[in-house]
Amino acid sequence: MKLSTAFITAIAVHTAAGAAVNTDGALSNEEIIATILENPHLVPPTTYRMLQAKSSDLQKRQDAPATKSVAPKSTVPDVQDEPAKAWKDAKRRKVRYGPYRIPPTSEKNFASEYMNIKGMADTFAIGAKKPCDGECTILGLVGDIEYADGKPASNSQGAWFHHAVLLNTGPQVLDGNCGTSKIDNMFMSGNERSMNGYSLPNAKIKSGYRIHKDDSFVLTTELMNMQDKEQWVWLTISYEYLDGHQPDYKDGRMLWMSIGPIGIRCGGAAVKSPWGPSNLTLAQQPKLDVFSEHSLPWVAPRDGWILATGGHMHDGGVNLQVFHNDKLICTSTPTYAHDGHGMGGMRKRQIKGGEKSNDDIDHIKKQEGCNFLEGRPMKKGDTLYIAANYDFKRFPGMKNKKGELDEVMGISGSVVAY
Ligand SMILES: *[C@@H]1O[C@H](CO)[C@@H](O)[C@H](O)[C@H]1NC(C)=O
Numbered sequence: 001m002k003l004s005t006a007f008i009t010a011i012a013v014h015t016a017a018g019a020a021v022n023t024d025g026a027l028s029n030e031e032i033i034a035t036i037l038e039n040p041h042l043v044p045p046t047t048y049r050m051l052q053a054k055s056s057d058l059q060k061r062q063d064a065p066a067t068k069s070v071a072p073k074s075t076v077p078d079v080q081d082e083p084a085k086a087w088k089d090a091k092r093r094k095v096r097y098g099p100y101r102i103p104p105t106s107e108k109n110f111a112s113e114y115m116n117i118k119g120m121a122d123t124f125a126i127g128a129k130k131p132c133d134g135e136c137t138i139l140g141l142v143g144d145i146e147y148a149d150g151k152p153a154s155n156s157q158g159a160w161f162h163h164a165v166l167l168n169t170g171p172q173v174l175d176g177n178c179g180t181s182k183i184d185n186m187f188m189s190g191n192e193r194s195m196n197g198y199s200l201p202n203a204k205i206k207s208g209y210r211i212h213k214d215d216s217f218v219l220t221t222e223l224m225n226m227q228d229k230e231q232w233v234w235l236t237i238s239y240e241y242l243d244g245h246q247p248d249y250k251d252g253r254m255l256w257m258s259i260g261p262i263g264i265r266c267g268g269a270a271v272k273s274p275w276g277p278s279n280l281t282l283a284q285q286p287k288l289d290v291f292s293e294h295s296l297p298w299v300a301p302r303d304g305w306i307l308a309t310g311g312h313m314h315d316g317g318v319n320l321q322v323f324h325n326d327k328l329i330c331t332s333t334p335t336y337a338h339d340g341h342g343m344g345g346m347r348k349r350q351i352k353g354g355e356k357s358n359d360d361i362d363h364i365k366k367q368e369g370c371n372f373l374e375g376r377p378m379k380k381g382d383t384l385y386i387a388a389n390y391d392f393k394r395f396p397g398m399k400n401k402k403g404e405l406d407e408v409m410g411i412s413g414s415v416v417a418y
Pocket of ligand 1: 275276290
């Protein structure tokens, strides 16, 4: 796929020194974007649509409107070392990325015109800062958003951490989900701001995510405003890591499985599901009130262990079940609360639909997973899949502008080690 240089320049806004250049088998900037476009499983659907739209017709689609506003000056350091919180022997380093402008909800821009979403801005940066310059082993990481002075940017101020995705690229990188070479989705986070690990603090098996010297990070963000007032925020990622390569540590990876006709599925939408037709539309909206939607089975590429698994759903979800070789190994159940707005919650859409408005209903506040401290052995060729159970008669779902049920998600992140 040939992409225009204008496109690369337009989206690689924060390309820093040391970004991927085409030497020693690393992907060039152009190849990074082309590889993502050829492998939709690497990023969430909205990020994918943004990249696709901007690359296919850049000339006609202006990114942000001409704005004269300038980011406030950051008054705290870009890199902050702190005591580790989850893994006591690790170092913890918080890196501030940005600043990111989150547009007022009334602004006409790319997201509002093309994707119908108000107050949203997407960014894509090649060569984002890594926690270490040389080699290191990341045990876990957590994302958040904050203001110029380091104070948290919260939902109550209208700042919504929709999601961020961190991709790792490099000659030795291998995608942990579908085996795409030289690029991997290593971290995804949203408003729930939970710690993602490549290991468990008390597990028998030690594991971590290996960062090589020649790896390069690609950071894509989708941040949203719920107020009609421009804001500037910084995305932070706090890494808990060990210096250098750790020969005693297994290779820890995040495995993502997701429901729906487009979600994260190896081979893309063309692959036929053994579970029959999807219960979701292409826009991920439910076709039924009660259903159990499955992901495509994932096949283990090597022998290893499953260390943890858990789910993320939107309102309406009853639970998310994880199966290993058809055996149920985890039921991840969401907790609802009236002030939830925690996970999938698209609170921006406060439009009445049916008898209840999105503010009247209970929202998912948290969703616990399962840990396997001893490690659950997994053999090459074993399968894993999820079933997301929804019942909108029991738990009313969020509604969109038209009063239809909003998009749903069923996604699980599992920690596996090889
Ligand atoms: C759709 O839901 C039905 C009923 O719960 C289920 O049997 C079927 O397997 C589901 N389809 C997919 C793709 O999971």
